[in-house]
Amino acid sequence: MNHDNAHRLLPAYVDRQLGPLRGYLVGRHVAMCPSCLGQLEVMQAMRTVLRTNLTVHRAPPALAARIGSALPREALPVSRRRLLQPGFAGAALAGGIAGVALTLAVTRMTPAPDPLLTDVVADHVRSLMADHLTDVPTSDQHTVKPWLSARLDLSPTVKDLGAEGYPLVGGRLDYVDGHRAAAIVYRRDKHVINLFAFVTSERSDLATHAEKRDGFNIVRWRMGGLSYVAVSDVEASQLLAFVRLLEGGG
């Protein structure tokens, strides 16, 4: 490849957008051309600078809810927001201190269009159907935790509770309510428990709060700045016992 052609293609070469043949030919020219090499270095430095420094704006947590409630839904009231639910607010008041005994606020009301609940149930179901339960299938907590931490800027609690009847199955990346989430997968007998951990703008601790959605039991709480949601079709009492084991002893 002559100089003009190679020089013209340098940006695409830096962006790795050339096919194998042209990529090879440009690379071969650059190796012999000090002028192209110099420019390539500046371009590559620029690329690194942009990728490292450009702000990645995250959607505000309320936006997902706002969009969710603007979408048409059948036979569901759209006015209730999650934080206004009596049970959740009650739990918020009762909680607030890390490690306090579990305060359980069970809500019995018509299902509100909480996008988070819809989301975690959909994630849970999809993880069972799509043969995509785990990205990192291992019962070793010392593998799962760093694997997740390396991919998300959060470090959730991961414990092997095999001895207690809740063996760790693995972890995967998921989305909850517009947030990147760690999904940590456990089993109880034949049942799968998906535990989601993610960061929202709400950081203060929140005591456990159990509810039911589409036949699944859901327990959520917040601790150490991380929001946790456990979803499973195991019985509510077993799911709560599981959450207690997780929270107990740090």
Place this chain on the structure above:
Amino acid sequence: MAADGRTRRFELLAMPHLDAAFNLARWLTGNTADAEDVVQDAYLRAFRYLDAFRGDNFRVWLLTIVRNSFLDWLKDNRSGRALFQPAPADMDWADPAPSAEAMLLDRVDSETLNNLMAQLPAEYREVLVLREIEDLSYKEIAAVTAIPAGTVMSRLSRARLALRRAWVDNEKKP
């Protein structure tokens, strides 16, 4: 239940891309409140036209709609800033700049860089966001921005040069 099933399908497809949609809208509008309006408008449009989605990449399809929503928002909210006006690229990668090394990684001040980026024309900002943050291919960028595939490389190149020029000029200030 049909409407609700459709809503759920849409949420499964679209909600995972909310951060990407917001990021693009935020970089284009320059502020959170307008970005939220643009994203919400885009999501409702995407929901309406869900049946028209034929491609294999929902994120690209959605980002295209976000950009269209932004263009419509722009028509209704003309700010004084000249958006989508190409800046002259009178600088070459070979230009000897006194502080060319200033763009090396360890010396870059993120805040300044982001401010300079925010002042670039929107047509430059969008390709940089799609390439450097969203990691879209040239072909995907062409789909989102409706510019010919062959133009993406030069557009990106001019965008980076414009940012570098702005950086160098900024460094020269006392």
